[in-house]
Amino acid sequence: MSSKIRILVPVKRVIDFALKPRINKTHDGVETQGVKFSINPFDNIAVEEAVKIRKHNKGVVESIHAVSIGPSKAKDVLRTALAKGADTSSLVDIGSKELDPLAVSKILKKIQEEQGSNLIIMGRQAIDDDAGQTGQMLAGLLGWSQATNASKVTINEDMTVEVEKAIDGGVEIVKAPLPLIITTDLTLNEPKFVTLPKMMKAKKKPLKVVRPEDLGINLESRLETVSLEEPVPRKAGIKVKSVDELISKMKELKAI
Amino acid sequence: GSTLAFLETAGGQITPASLSTVTAATQIGDPITVLLVGAGSMEAAKQAYKLPSVQKIIVSESEKYNHYLPEEVSPLVVKLLKENSGFKHFLVPASTAGKNFLPRVGAVLDLQPLSEIIKVVSADTFVRPTYAGNAVLTVKSKDDVILASVRPSAFEPAAEESTATSASVEEVDYVKSGNKTEFISEKLITSERPDLSSAKVVVSGGRGLKSKEEFDQLLYPLADKLNASVGASRAAVDAGFCDNSLQVGQTGKVIAPNLYIAVGISGAIQHLAGMKDSKVIVAINKDEEAPIFNVSDVGLVGDLLDIIPELTKKL
Incomplete structure (x- = not known):
């Protein structure tokens, strides 16, 4: 078994979490013009955790590589990852195309092979498509162990990894040797802000651009968007003035 | 064709989220085979007899399936889907367990699952929320076998019928997995109150x-x-x-x-x-x-x- 950990952190560029996305006129996507994009919050936590693991386990982490699959503007989220402490990065430039999680996992498998990564830490879901699949799919393609929704990660001396994970109704603890894929829950850590000097320094760190054609993967989508609509809005009801009125209104609505 | 539905159990009982999955399966319209694994699954099978449209019940009581480790459950599901080409859909509840192993199955079979469907439009077209529910996506799958997790809150739990169906039960063996992940422990918040996911x-x-x-x-x-x-x-x-x-x-x-x-x-x-x-x-x-x-x-x-x-x- 390798005694060194080579971490891979996939990061996605998504519409900033604080913004409410608007459906486009053709109803097949959301408006992206003039909209602020950021690193997917769960992926930000993944980068933070990779850096934390390096800090708390002296000499154990050999490298941290960040990868993004997206348009050339996704270089921004890679620079965020580099500024936070990733050593190197690569962008798989797919232009404005959107890929299924299956295609994304196939690309990530290629990057893992190239990097010789044995620990992959990634967000449990991207907040745009909300699929929550890529980590598990990549684990399936690689035949690796997986620990999803991690709320605590501990690297043991024998290089096994203990992961506390959020499950319905509580937490579960699992242990696995490397290689392993971990997906992050929001409670795993609190990402620090990236300072401007660190951002400036990150510009000097390696950022390699890869063309998807060179990876020899069929990126064709299995899913066809029929339409994208806004949900039927909920109408605001009434405001009452007292607890008594509240109770009678609840009775009227047959809620109690 | 037919639909394979994974039913999660807790203490020998089919979970409410799984009963919602059965409802989604009935809306596809094909006969349903349900899969129950781990401790208590034979007990829960008695309940499955009374669910609508259930034609067959597959049970594996191997303790390896007790905590639904995706590394263990996936090989079993992959084998079932490969051996029976009649399965056109495979549904799981969008619980942490279901969402944990479904994509793994998809990757191994080269299929693209659908996450958290909230509506069945037709056999190949489904509705699911995206962007934190700010957009509702109607999506058509081109896969031969459609895999989907079902959002429990979007489908009423299937009600047990008063008489049991004539469904057959098949016990299947543990499928070798090469799994290296070990379950250590779990801490469930126990409460006298109704479960949050299904409370009225x-x-x-x-x-x-x-x-x-x-x-x-x-x-x-x-x-x-x-x-x-x-x-x-x-x-x-x-x-x-x-x-x-x-x-x-x-x-x-x-x-x-x-x-x-x-x-x-x-x-x-x-x-x-x-x-x-x-x-x-x-x-x-x-x-x-x-x-x-x-x-x-x-x-x-x-x-x-x-x-x-x-x-x-x-x-």
Whole structure:
């Protein structure tokens, strides 16, 4: 078994979490013009955790590589990852195309092979498509162990990894040797802000651009968007003035 | 064709989320085969006999399946789907267990699963929320076998019929997996209250409650009065008022009870994604501008320390 950990952190560029996305006129996507994009919050936590693991386990982490699959503007989220402490990065430039999680996992498998990564830490879901699949799919393609929704990660001396994970109704603890894929829950850590000097320094760190054609993967989508609509809005009801009125209104609505 | 549905069990009982999965399966229209694995699955099979459209029950009681480790469950599901070309759909509840192994199965079979479907349009077309529920996607799958997780709150749990069906039971052996992941322990928040995911009434607290003490002292008596489950906003979880497993929202549980009482919750997009499909929403907040009032059926503005005890007393 390798005694060194080579971490891979996939990061996605998504519409900033604080913004409410608007459906486009053709109803097949959301408006992206003039909209602020950021690193997917769960992926930000993944980068933070990779850096934390390096800090708390002296000499154990050999490298941290960040990868993004997206348009050339996704270089921004890679620079965020580099500024936070990733050593190197690569962008798989797919232009404005959107890929299924299956295609994304196939690309990530290629990057893992190239990097010789044995620990992959990634967000449990991207907040745009909300699929929550890529980590598990990549684990399936690689035949690796997986620990999803991690709320605590501990690297043991024998290089096994203990992961506390959020499950319905509580937490579960699992242990696995490397290689392993971990997906992050929001409670795993609190990402620090990236300072401007660190951002400036990150510009000097390696950022390699890869063309998807060179990876020899069929990126064709299995899913066809029929339409994208806004949900039927909920109408605001009434405001009452007292607890008594509240109770009678609840009775009227047959809620109690 | 037919539909394979994975049913999760707890203590020998089929979970409510799994019963919702059966409902989604009946809407596809094909006969249903259900899969039950791990301890208590034979016990739960007795319940499966009474579910609508169930033609066959596959059971594996191997203890390797006890905690639904995806590394163990996937090889079994992959084998079943490969051996029976009649299965055109495979559905799982969108529980943490279902969402954990379904994509793994998809990757191994080179299929692209659909996450958290909320509506069956036709055999190949489904509706699912994206962007934290701010957009509703109608999507058509080109896969030969369609894999999907089913959002429990979007489908009524299937009701047991009074007489058992003539479904056949097949026991299957453990499928060798090469798994290296070890289950160590689990800590479940046990409570006398109904489970948050399936409760008819939910009382939920946010940052408007100033402390853990206030959260406990105001919400639990009200919840007791209504036989309700207790939920929370992410802000309340982050502030340490309660356990993360109570979180309702895009990053927590997505629920749709008959009555949702939001106490001191402002109504961030993230939170609304988790509860806006509730039948009746009641909001109590001291800030009359709080966005929660834009989605609530009944709102009351005022001091929580006065209102909640009064409400609890008068109900």
